[in-house]
Amino acid sequence: xxxxxxxxxxxxxxxxxxxxxxxxxxxxxxxxxxxxxxxxxxxxxxxxxxxxxxxxxxxxxxxxxxxxxxxxxxxxxxxxxxxxxxxxxxxxxxxxxxxxxxxxxxxxxxxxxxxxxxxxxxxxxxxxxxxxxxxxxxxxxxxxxxxxxxxxxxxxxxxxxxxxxxxxxxxxxxxxxxxxxxxxxxxxxxxxxxxxxxxxxxxxxxxxxxxxxxxxxxxxxx
Numbered sequence: 001x002x003x004x005x006x007x008x009x010x011x012x013x014x015x016x017x018x019x020x021x022x023x024x025x026x027x028x029x030x031x032x033x034x035x036x037x038x039x040x041x042x043x044x045x046x047x048x049x050x051x052x053x054x055x056x057x058x059x060x061x062x063x064x065x066x067x068x069x070x071x072x073x074x075x076x077x078x079x080x081x082x083x084x085x086x087x088x089x090x091x092x093x094x095x096x097x098x099x100x101x102x103x104x105x106x107x108x109x110x111x112x113x114x115x116x117x118x119x120x121x122x123x124x125x126x127x128x129x130x131x132x133x134x135x136x137x138x139x140x141x142x143x144x145x146x147x148x149x150x151x152x153x154x155x156x157x158x159x160x161x162x163x164x165x166x167x168x169x170x171x172x173x174x175x176x177x178x179x180x181x182x183x184x185x186x187x188x189x190x191x192x193x194x195x196x197x198x199x200x201x202x203x204x205x206x207x208x209x210x211x212x213x214x215x216x217x218x219x220x221x222x
Contacts (some may be wrong), residue, residue: 045153047131050179053164053187056204060189061204064089064170067119076120083108085193086215092159092191095150097137098130098198102219103120105141111210121209128216139163139176139200141189148202148214149175152190163200188212193196 026182049057056063066085070079085091087108109121128141133151149163163183166184176184188202191207202212 010117020083021189043153043155043162045155045164047163048153048164048178049187050182050185052182053185057162058161060201060203061089063211064201067209070111070210074119076104079120079122085197086213088193091193093193094159096159096161096190096192096198098139098190098216099218100130100132100137103128103198103216104219105217106215108215109209109211110211110213112125112212113208119209125177127219128214130216137161145170148176148186148200150186152179155189159191163188163190163202167206168203 046054068080068089070076076107080087080119084207103127107123109123111119126141128139128142131138133138137152138150139152147168148165149168150163151165154160155162157184163186164178165186166176166178166180167186178185183206186202186205188200190198190200192198196218198216200214200216201215202214205212
């Protein structure tokens with residue numbers, strides 16, 4: 001047998017194996033009907049959120065624009081710039097999940113709901129806490145007369161988590177369950193805007209403003 005004929009036999013054997021493998025695969029794997037599209041599973045929060053809060057989320061960009069425009073029109077441009085990434089609508093970075101633990105939090109309310117009042121209000125810092133509960137994170141404001149609390153859900157947009165929660169008032173010992181009282185429900189997005197700096201953005205809140213932004217900075221142990 002010549003070298004050329006030997007190579008021909010090897011190539012023929014390889015071709016036969018490939019053909020056999022293809023035939024076996026074709027027999028074992030069912031054909032996908034033409035036009036079939038694989039649909040990704042919807043994020044869990046979409047099966048929980050109310051239609052009103054879903055609408056608020058869909059109009060998040062509109063909330064940013066309206067709130068910032070109103071504040072700038074009332075001469076708060078310098079105050080907005082001083083906050084840097086915190087009040088930049090496009091500042092979100094990957095990996096938005098905050099680590100469990102205590103945080104120093106601060107709220108800024110932008111815009112007004114009826115055109116009266118101050119469209120830029122920055123409040124004194126307070127303490128809030130992020131905790132792991134099962135496969136989700138929770139966040140709660142620990143002090144004050146108005147205390148947001150709720151769950152953070154993964155989203156298809158990997159630069160944000162979806163916040164679904166409620167507002168505890170006064171001396172209430174525990175927040176209501178989400179959708180127990182629609183007037184207390186809250187929806188928002190958790191984003192990372194810098195190393196160890198996060199924000200919870202609440203579009204079209206139920207009271208006072210057009211947009212609430214809560215800054216979160218981890219508390220460093222002494």
